[in-house]
Each structure stands twice: as structure tokens, then as C-alpha cells.
Amino acid sequence: xxxxxxxxxxxxxxxxxxxxxxxxxxxxxxxxxxxxxxxxxxxxxxxxxxxxxxxxxxxxxxxxxxxxxxxxxxxxxxxxxxxxxxxxxxxxxxxxxxxxxxxxxxxxxxxxxxxxxxxxxxxxxxxxxxxxxxxxxxxxxxxxxxxxxxxxxxxxxxxxxxxxxxxxxxxxxxxxxxxxxxxxxxxxxxxxxxxxxxxxxxxxxxxxxxxxxxxxxxxxxxxxxxxxxxxxxxxxxxxxxxxxxxxxxxxxxxxxxxxxxxxxxxxxxxxxxxxxxxxxxxxxxxxxxxxxxxxxxxxxxxxxxxxxxxxxxxxxxxxxxxxxxxxxxxxxxxxxxxxxxxxxxxxxxxxxxxxxxxxxxxxxxxxxxxxxxxxxxxxxxxxxxxxxxxxxxxxxxxxxxxxxxxxxxxxxxxxxxxxxxxxxxxxxxxxxxxxxxxxxxxxxxxxxxxxxxxxxxxxxxxxxxxxxxxxxxxxxxxxxxxxxxxxxxxxxxxxxxxxxxxxxxxxxxxxxxxxxxxxxxxxxxxxxxxxxxxxxxxx
Amino acid sequence: xxxxxxxxxxxxxxxxxxxxxxxxxxxxxxxxxxxxxxxxxxxxxxxxxxxxxxxxxxxxxxxxxxxxxxxxxxxxxxxxxxxxxxxxxxxxxxxxxxxxxxxxxxxxxxxxxxxxxxxxxxxxxxxxxxxxxxxxxxxxxxxxxxxxxxxxxxxxxxxxxxxxxxxxxxxxxxxxxxxxxxxxxxxxxxxxxxxxxxxxxxxxxxxxxxxxxxxxxxxxxxxxxxxxxxxxxxxxxxxxxxxxxxxxxxxxxxxxxxxxxxxxxxxxxxxxxxxxxxxxxxxxxxxxxxxxxxxxxxxxxxxxxxxxxxxxxxxxxxxxxxxxxxxxx
Numbered sequence: 001x002x003x004x005x006x007x008x009x010x011x012x013x014x015x016x017x018x019x020x021x022x023x024x025x026x027x028x029x030x031x032x033x034x035x036x037x038x039x040x041x042x043x044x045x046x047x048x049x050x051x052x053x054x055x056x057x058x059x060x061x062x063x064x065x066x067x068x069x070x071x072x073x074x075x076x077x078x079x080x081x082x083x084x085x086x087x088x089x090x091x092x093x094x095x096x097x098x099x100x101x102x103x104x105x106x107x108x109x110x111x112x113x114x115x116x117x118x119x120x121x122x123x124x125x126x127x128x129x130x131x132x133x134x135x136x137x138x139x140x141x142x143x144x145x146x147x148x149x150x151x152x153x154x155x156x157x158x159x160x161x162x163x164x165x166x167x168x169x170x171x172x173x174x175x176x177x178x179x180x181x182x183x184x185x186x187x188x189x190x191x192x193x194x195x196x197x198x199x200x201x202x203x204x205x206x207x208x209x210x211x212x213x214x215x216x217x218x219x220x221x222x223x224x225x226x227x228x229x230x231x232x233x234x235x236x237x238x239x240x241x242x243x244x245x246x247x248x249x250x251x252x253x254x255x256x257x258x259x260x261x262x263x264x265x266x267x268x269x270x271x272x273x274x275x276x277x278x279x280x281x282x283x284x285x286x287x288x289x290x291x292x293x294x295x296x297x298x299x300x301x302x303x304x305x306x307x308x309x310x311x312x313x314x315x316x317x318x319x320x321x322x323x324x325x326x327x328x329x330x331x332x333x334x335x336x337x338x339x340x341x342x343x344x345x346x347x348x349x350x351x352x353x354x355x356x357x358x359x360x361x362x363x364x365x366x367x368x369x370x371x372x373x374x375x376x377x378x379x380x381x382x383x384x385x386x387x388x389x390x391x392x393x394x395x396x397x398x399x400x401x402x403x404x405x406x407x408x409x410x411x412x413x414x415x416x417x418x419x420x421x422x423x424x425x426x427x428x429x430x431x432x433x434x435x436x437x438x439x440x441x442x443x444x445x446x447x448x449x450x451x452x453x454x455x456x457x458x459x460x461x462x463x464x465x466x467x468x469x470x471x472x473x474x475x476x477x478x479x480x481x482x483x484x485x486x487x488x489x490x491x492x493x494x495x496x497x498x499x500x501x502x503x504x505x506x507x508x509x510x511x512x513x514x515x516x517x518x519x520x521x522x523x524x525x526x527x528x529x530x531x532x533x534x535x536x537x538x539x
Numbered sequence: 540x541x542x543x544x545x546x547x548x549x550x551x552x553x554x555x556x557x558x559x560x561x562x563x564x565x566x567x568x569x570x571x572x573x574x575x576x577x578x579x580x581x582x583x584x585x586x587x588x589x590x591x592x593x594x595x596x597x598x599x600x601x602x603x604x605x606x607x608x609x610x611x612x613x614x615x616x617x618x619x620x621x622x623x624x625x626x627x628x629x630x631x632x633x634x635x636x637x638x639x640x641x642x643x644x645x646x647x648x649x650x651x652x653x654x655x656x657x658x659x660x661x662x663x664x665x666x667x668x669x670x671x672x673x674x675x676x677x678x679x680x681x682x683x684x685x686x687x688x689x690x691x692x693x694x695x696x697x698x699x700x701x702x703x704x705x706x707x708x709x710x711x712x713x714x715x716x717x718x719x720x721x722x723x724x725x726x727x728x729x730x731x732x733x734x735x736x737x738x739x740x741x742x743x744x745x746x747x748x749x750x751x752x753x754x755x756x757x758x759x760x761x762x763x764x765x766x767x768x769x770x771x772x773x774x775x776x777x778x779x780x781x782x783x784x785x786x787x788x789x790x791x792x793x794x795x796x797x798x799x800x801x802x803x804x805x806x807x808x809x810x811x812x813x814x815x816x817x818x819x820x821x822x823x824x825x826x827x828x829x830x831x832x833x834x835x836x837x838x839x840x841x842x843x844x845x846x847x848x849x850x851x852x853x854x855x856x857x858x859x860x861x862x863x864x865x866x867x868x
Contacts, residue, residue: 060866121737127744138730138746221697221733231697235859236601316763325576391605405611409590487594494562494590496571504593508572508821509736509759 016355016363025348025420027370029377029385035392060223061247068225069251071145071217072210078150080203082294083157084195088187089291090158091165094280101295102158103530108302109155109474110525112481112499114215115518116302117148118506119309121219129312130305145222149210151302156209156474157202160429163470164198165191167436170278183281197435201428204372207255208424211248212378215483225251226378230484233380245381252376256369307522310515317512325505325513327498327520334480334497334524337490340411341418342476346468348419349426356427357434368427375424379484383417386489408492417485422478426471433467477525498524562588563800566603568596568617569787573821581807587800596622596699597855603631603792613795614804619703620654620788620849627653632790639805647786647826656786656849657808658823661754661842662704664772664781665739670748679774680708680781683751684723692729693738693747696867700735700753702859703852704783709861710851711780721865731867736760743767758822758836773842780845785852786826 089095090102108116123129125139168191176186192199217224225248232241283291317324352371356364374382390413394404407413437460445455483499490497498521505514567574571593582589594602596618603610603626615632617623626632632653640652647656666676670691677683683692695701708717730747732738738750739760745768757771774781789808791801807813814825822833832838 122740125741125744126746218733221731234595234597234699235702235855236597237856237859313763320763320765322763329579387602394609402609404606404609409611491591491593494592496575500571500593504571507734507736508570509739509756510572511760511763513572 016359021351025374025416028389028416029382029420032385032387032389032392035388061243064223064225064228064244065247065251067142067223068211068248071142071149071222071224072207072251072255074146075149075153075210076203076206078146079153079157079206080199082150082298083154083202084161084199085291085294086154086158086298087161087165088191089283090162092183092278092281093291094282095288095291098280101292101299104299104303105158105295106155106529107522107526108151108298109159109477109529110481110522111152111302111306112215112483112502112521113148113152113213114219114483114506115310115502115521116152116306117145117216117219119306120144120148120301123305123309129308140220141222145216145220145224147301148216148220149213151298152216153206153209154298154302156205156425157199159470159474160198160202160205160432161195163429163466164195164432164436166466167433168194173278183283183287198428198432201432204255205425205428208252208372208376211251211255212376214378214380226380229378230380233384241381245378248376248378248381249373252373255376256372307519310518310522313511313515314519317515322512324516325501325510327501327517329496330498330501330517331520333490333495334499334521337411337414337418337486337495337497338476338479341415341422341479342472344415345419345422345426345475346430346472349423349430349471350468352423353427353430353434357431371424371427374420375422377420379417379421379482380488382420383485383488386413386417386420387492408489411493411495414485414489414493414495417489418475418479418482421482421485422475425474425478429467429471429474430464433464437463473528476528480521480525562590563613563797563804564611565589565591565614565616565804566599566612567591567593568599568619568622569593573817573823574616576820577808577813577816578804581804584807585800585803587797587803589804600626604629608794610792611796612792613797613801614789615792616657616787616789616808618699618787619852620649620656620786621703621706621852621854623649623654623788623790624850627651627790630793633793633795635791635805636802639802639809642828643809643826644828648788654788654790655805655809656788656826657813658817658821658826659784659786659839660700660823661773661837662700662781662783662785663752663754663757664774665742665750665752665757665769666772667742667745667748667768668770669768670745676772677774677781679776679779681720683749684720684727686727688729688749689727691748692724692727693732693741693750694724694729695732695735695738695752696862697731697733698735699855700785701751702855702862703785705861706855706858707783707845707847707851708780709854709858711845711847714857718861718865721861721867725865725867739769740767743769754836755822758833762822771837773837775843778843778845782843783845783847784824784839784842786849788849 086102086105089098090105121139121144124131124136124144126132126136128136128139130136131139172190173186176190181189212226213224214226214230216222217227218230221227225244229241229244229248232244349371352367356368377385387408390404390407394402394407397403441459441463442455445459450458480497481499483503486495486497486500487503490500498517501517502514502521505511505517565578571591575591578589578591581587592599592612599615599617600622603612603615606612615623615626623632627649634652635655640648640655643655647659648654664677675687677685705717705721708720712720730741732741735750735752736756736759738747738752739756741747742750743760743764754771757769761767761769789805791798791805795801809827811827811830814827814830817823818825818830819833822836824832824839
């Protein structure tokens with residue numbers, strides 16, 4: 001870890017305060033849940049509160065834990081390896097269509113898990129457009145859930161790993177090649193060791209995604225903790241929900257501990273910020289076909305089939321002369337939610353990311369664990385905890401319900417909810433980018449007499465730009481797709497986003513409306529991915 | 540740059556706060572798909588700003604009780620009358636005026652006048668006519684426990700409508716019979732669905748032969764895909780417990796901030812236009828007397844309804860315990 005040579009005392013103070021502020025935010029919903037535990041909200045539908053033994057006896061927590069953990073492990077291994085493969089070919093391989101196919105492989109980023117699950121369930125199930133060709137069995141349970149969540153998380157790995165690959169020095173790779181090393185040897189000996197920290201982040205994010213996802217497990221009726229938790233909250237079985245929530249938290253903390261063990265040491269001074277472009281290598285025939293197959297799997301399953309199924313739904317509406325609901329409100333509300341939270345989250349994540357990359361180890365550790373913990377909280381639990389926290393705060397400050405209504409109605413709680421939910425995504429990307437900053441540039445700037453602001457704006461910011469852009473895109477995409485926080489906190493301010501529209505209309509079997517809103521949502525996300533990639537190339 | 544961002548965020552927050560001040564606040568346990576356009580239309584017609592909070596009926600009911608007098612809600616629009624009954628008992632709802640109660644069929648409103656039904660849904664069986672012969676169709680809901688349905692049936696035990704139906708069964712049949720029936724149905728290994736709509740599609744695809752669901756999913760999916768190979772079945776047995784009608788209803792919060800606007804909205808929802816919308820757009824049963832149902836739908840009079848009170852549907856907690864004990868939840 002480099003020593004801090006540049007920050008003044010006030011600068012460091014600002015950073016630490018900012019990081020602590022973010023940590024305080026993180027504790028808010030936990031506070032709400034705790035307060036609710038000791039001062040439980042009235043539940044008119046329970047005659048006598050169940051005893052602990054009853055709750056434990058009925059909860060099947062061990063089997064739910066196992067089904068959740070096994071799902072997270074299998075998905076993260078699959079998504080981690082497929083995503084790294086795709087990132088490597090995107091940056092290093094030379095074959096027909098590599099750029100275009102790599103771009104298409106990122107498109108499942110646009111896909112909310114409930115849309116993918118619902119459309120694949122329909123198209124791959126019996127009687128579906130693909131399912132009836134191959135006589136597939138019913139599309140529910142473990143394997144279909146693994147399939148859906150892998151398709152959705154592969155692009156996250158590809159994006160994060162690929163961003164690191166563009167920043168790695170290629171001289172060692174070239175040296176190894178001049179000594180006759182194969183693609184695989186170079187990858188294994190040179191690239192993989194340097195990818196380890198970001199790969200660990202990527203895998204961690206995949207596991208966090210799986211543990212907190214509720215769309216796919218709900219549509220496919222997979223017995224995951226989150227799905228049962230959602231049902232418990234939906235039915236206001238709060239004691240039961242607390243138990244399940246605790247189980248989710250325990251899994252998360254366990255994951256963080258494992259991740260720490262896996263986490264490799266990063267040497268900030270080994271990497272340079274403006275590398276030469278590497279020479280792209282040709283693939284062997286076998287590798288080429290395998291790569292095409294992986295890309296066909298990701299693009300076909302994660303993009304084409306869902307789009308085809310959504311289009312079928314729209315076509316059903318057109319052919320049968322049904323009226324389509326206007327998309328104006330969903331578009332307006334989506335734009336508001338995504339842009340607001342994108343800016344807020346990237347700014348907020350920069351603080352802990354900088355601290356973690358450059359600050360004291362102990363604070364960095366605290367901040368990092370806090371960031372992951374909060375983003376691992378399932379959206380449902382988080383939104384519910386935030387509402388409770390705001391209500392208790394409001395009453396505690398003697399404001400009655402007015403402050404609570406203001407926080408809820410103004411969208412502050414919603415943005416806080418999104419922030420907590422997605423902070424880790426922005427954080428992981430930004431931290432990696434900051435770690436890759438060459439500390440020598442900092443020294444050169446200092447030697448040349450540049451002011452701190454000048455150094456930051458002329459050297460640091462441009463070098464960080466790809467990382468910031470990648471983080472922003474991840475956040476905006478996540479918010480556009482997000483469901484539980486949007487449902488609980490967004491609808492509390494009358495917000496009706498595209499994701500809300502899709503979910504709501506699908507639930508009520510207005511498939512033509514769900515299909516149209518889903519297609520528009522995907523189109524917006526697709527354009528955003530293209531824009532960023534273009535922008536990234538200019539840097 | 541940081542300053543600019545902070546300013547932007549602050550101003551956006553302030554702007555959005557002002558956007559939502561002084562509007563009529565509706566807590567809706569009904570989906571936006573069912574009532575969103577109506578509420579937009581009400582806004583356009585009257586100039587009254589409406590801010591709707593959509594959530595599950597159970598969550599909104601609990602939220603209302605924990606918010607107490609500090610709640611922002613004016614109008615409370617829920618999917619199940621049982622919950623409205625609980626809220627009325629807790630003093631959250633105020634009695635409604637005669638003029639909004641009178642046009643509605645007395646079966647579909649609260650006896651004490653605390654809430655009024657806006658539309659209703661029927662519980663039905665949807666089947667694939669290629670897989671189930673006409674004479675094979677069950678006479679009563681009880682017959683679904685017959686082993687001949689092993690591996691052929693779909694249901695949605697985690698769905699609120701199904702759970703409300705099971706709650707009604709506990710009142711109609713008693714606890715022991717209901718538990719026995721659920722255990723027997725479970726032994727038939729029905730395929731569980733999270734929602735009702737996929738069940739109907741599944742019956743059409745031949746994934747299952749029969750689906751235990753709400754009537755309107757059949758009509759909506761059939762409208763979008765007339766070739767979907769499904770038919771609808773109401774149980775022929777006299778007043779069978781399978782032929783259940785569930786009402787969605789609306790009330791006004793005690794101490795509502797916008798009393799006049801709230802009354803106007805309720806009058807609008809039971810008015811002829813809104814009632815026709817419920818009937819034609821969502822294939823629901825209108826609660827106002829004299830409104831036609833959508834074409835091709837079984838009239839209410841021919842549903843051979845079970846003898847239930849809407850309040851029976853609220854006691855869902857015991858149903859959930861039962862489902863968990865049976866490993867169905």
C-alpha cells in the first residue's frame with residue numbers, strides 16, 4: 001500500500017468524514033429494523049405473536065440457506081469464468097466480429113432478472129417457441145434459475161475484468177510471447193495474477209447479486225431466502241421476515257469473509273495508467289468455435305430470445321386490436337430516477353473507494369465491509385428498513401409524521417435506497433481504477449509544481465474517467481432495472497418507472513403492455529451501453 | 540463540479556417535493572395496471588392532483604396502522620375486503636356518505652358503510668379441453684383432492700387470492716376438513732406457480748391440465764391470444780365453496796387531509812364510466828347495479844356462488860401457518 005504523501009490534513013479529514021457518512025447511511029435500515037424489533041409495528045392479523053421455537057420450527061431456514069448458497073456458488077463460478085473469457089477475447093483476441101459480438105455480450109446488462117426469467121420460462125418451457133422444438137421439461141427449479149442468473153451476471157464480470165485488462169501493462173505479455181508462451185500460458189502466468197483483485201470483486205458482486213435477487217427466484221419459484229423473505233414481508237409476517245433477513249445477512253457476512261481470504265494483494269505501482277495497445281492474438285480453431293458458442297449462448301439466451309418473446313407479446317396485442325397504455329409517464333419517471341441516483345451514487349462511492357485504495361488500512365477495511373454489506377441487503381429488506389428508520393427518526397425528532405412524509409414524498413428515501421443498494425457496484429469499479437493510478441504521476445505533477453486541484457483535474461480525473469464512466473453506467477442500468485426498492489419507496493412518491501410498468505402489467509396478464517414497456521426499457525439500456533463503449537474508446 | 544452536483548441534487552429534490560405537495564394521496568393495493576389509467580383520467584377530469592402509492596394490500600394495511608394519525612393517506616383502495624374490515628375496526632376508516640353507497644349492490648359493500656366494493660373477481664377452474672373431457676370436470680372444489688388429478692393440476696399457493704380462498708374454505712368447511720383437503724391436493728403433486736397468469740398459459744400449453752385461478756386471467760389471455768387452448772369451469776355443486784367471489788374495495792381515512800377530493804374520487808370509482816372500464820378493460824365483475832359485464836363472461840347470477848361474507852377472507856395468518864406446516868409455503 002502506498003503511503004499518503006499528497007493529502008493535507010484537511011483533505012484527509014474530508015475523505016474520512018465522507019467515508020464515515022457513507023457508513024452511517026449504511027446503518028440506517030439496520031437501525032430501522034432493530035427499532036422495529038424492539039418496538040414492533042402493529043400487526044392486526046396475528047392473534048398471538050409466534051414463539052421463537054415456532055418460527056424456527058416452521059422456517060426451513062437450513063434448507064433455504066443451502067438452496068441460496070449453492071445457487072450463488074454455482075452462478076458465480078459459471079459467470080466468473082465465462083465473463084473472464086469474454087473479457088479476454090474482447091481485449092486480446094483477433095477474430096471475425098470480435099468487437100461487435102463483445103458489445104452484444106454486454107447487452108444482458110439491460111435485462112432485469114424478472115423479464116429474463118419470465119420470457120425464458122415462456123419460450124423454453126413446454127409449448128414455448130424453443131421449448132416445443134426440443135420437448136423441454138418445465139422451466140423451473142435449480143438449473144433454470146442458474147441459467148437465468150448466469151446470463152444476467154456474466155456481463156458484469158466481462159465489464160469489470162475488461163476495464164482492468166485495458167489498463168494492464170502489455171510489456172510482460174509481449175516478453176512472455178517472445179519466449180514462445182501460448183495464449184493460455186500468458187493468461188495463466190501473467191494476466192490472471194493481476195486480475196485477481198478485480199476478479200474477486202466481480203465474483204463477489206455476482207454472489208451478492210444472486211443472494212439479493214428476487215425477480216428470477218420469484219418467477220421461477222426457486223426456494224431462495226430472498227423469495228421467502230419477500231413473501232413474508234408481503235404478508236406482513238414480520239417476525240418470520242426478521243429471521244429470514246438475519247439468515248440473508250449471515251450468508252452475506254460469511255461471503256465477505258471468504259472474499260477477504262481470496263482477495264490478493266494489489267501492488268499499486270505495478271500497473272501503469274496509459275499503456276500501449278496490446279497486439280491481438282489469433283485463436284486456435286477449437287478455441288474460436290468455443291468462443292463463438294459462449295457468445296451465442298450469452299447473446300441468444302440473454303438478449304435475442306427475451307426480445308423475441310417480448311415482441312411476440314406486443315404482436316399479440318397488435319393482431320388482436322388491443323389498446324396499448326401510454327409510455328410517457330414510465331419514460332419520464334425512469335429518466336428522473338436513473339439520472340439522479342447515477343450522479344449521487346458515483347459521487348458518494350468515490351469517497352470510500354479513495355479511502356480504501358489510498359487511506360489507512362483499518363478505516364479502509366471498515367468502509368469496504370460496510371459498503372458490501374449494505375449492497376448485499378436485499379432491496380425489499382432495505383426499503384422496508386429505511387421506511388421504519390425514517391418513521392422512528394421523524395417521531396424521535398418530535399416532527400411527528402411530517403419529516404417522514406417529506407423524506408418519502410420527496411424521493412430522498414428512494415435515492416438513499418438506490419445508493420445503498422448499488423454503492424458496491426460503483427465502489428468496486430472506482431477502487432480498481434484508483435488502485436491502477438500510477439503514483440509516479442502524482443510525484444511528477446508535484447515535482448513540476450502543480451497545485452492539488454490541477455493535479456486532480458488534469459491527471460487523476462482523466463485517468464479515472466473510464467472507471468467513473470463504467471461505474472455510472474452500471475448504476476444507471478441497475479436503477480432502470482431495479483424493482484423492490486422502486487416498488488416500495490418509488491411508488492410511495494407516485495413514481496411509475498418502466499420496470500414498475502413491466503412487472504405490474506405482467507402480473508396482471510396484460511402481456512402486450514408488459515412487452516412494449518420491456519422492449520423500450522431494453523432499447524434505452526442498449527443505447528447507453530453503446531454510448532459508453534464509444535466514449536471509452538476515445539479516452 | 541461537486542458544488543454543481545450538490546446544487547442539482549438539492550434543486551431536484553425541492554422541485555419533486557413541490558410536485559407532490561397538496562395532492563390527493565391514494566394507498567392502492569390494486570395494481571397500477573387495473574386502476575392507473577382511471578386515476579389519471581380522474582386527475583384530468585377534475586384537476587385534482589392524485590399521488591398513488593402502490594403496494595400489497597397486507598403491507599399497506601400494516602403501514603396505515605403503524606403510521607396512525609400521521610399517515611398521508613386520503614383514500615384507501617385495497618384488494619381484499621377483509622383488510623378493509625380490520626382497518627374499519629381499528630378506526631382508520633370513516634363511514635361513507637349514502638350517495639356513494641347506494642348505487643352499489645348491497646352484497647358488495649360494508650354493512651356499516653365503512654367501505655364500498657369497486658369490482659369483483661371470481662375463483663374458477665381453467666382447463667385444457669384436449670386433456671380434460673367434459674364429464675371428467677369436477678363437480679365440486681373438494682373433488683380436486685381425487686387422485687385422478689395427480690400430476691395434472693396447477694395452483695398458486697403463495698398468491699394472495701389463493702390464500703384468501705383457502706381462508707374462506709376454513710370458514711366454510713372448518714379447519715380440519717380444509718387441512719385434510721390441502722394435504723390431499725398436495726399429495727397429488729400439483730405444480731406450484733408464483734402467479735395466476737402463468738398457470739393459465741401453462742394449461743394452454745399442456746404443461747398442466749387444470750389451473751385453480753381467478754376468472755379474469757382467462758379472459759385477458761384469451762383476448763391477447765384467441766388460439767390459447769383453454770376453457771373456463773365453474774363448479775356445478777349447489778353453492779360450492781369453489782365458486783367464490785372476492786371484492787376489491789375503497790374507503791376514506793379518518794382525518795383525511797383532502798376530504799372533498801377523496802369523496803369525489805370514490806364517487807368517480809363507482810360511477811358508470813369507471814365501472815364500465817373495470818368490466819370491459821380488466822374483465823372484472825362491476826359492483827354497481829345495472830352495468831354490463833364484458834361480452835362472453837358468465838353473469839354473476841349464474842356463478843352459483845358460495846355463501847360467504849367478505850370479512851371471512853381476512854384471517855390469512857392461520858392459513859399461512861397451515862401452508863407452512865404442510866410445506867407449501
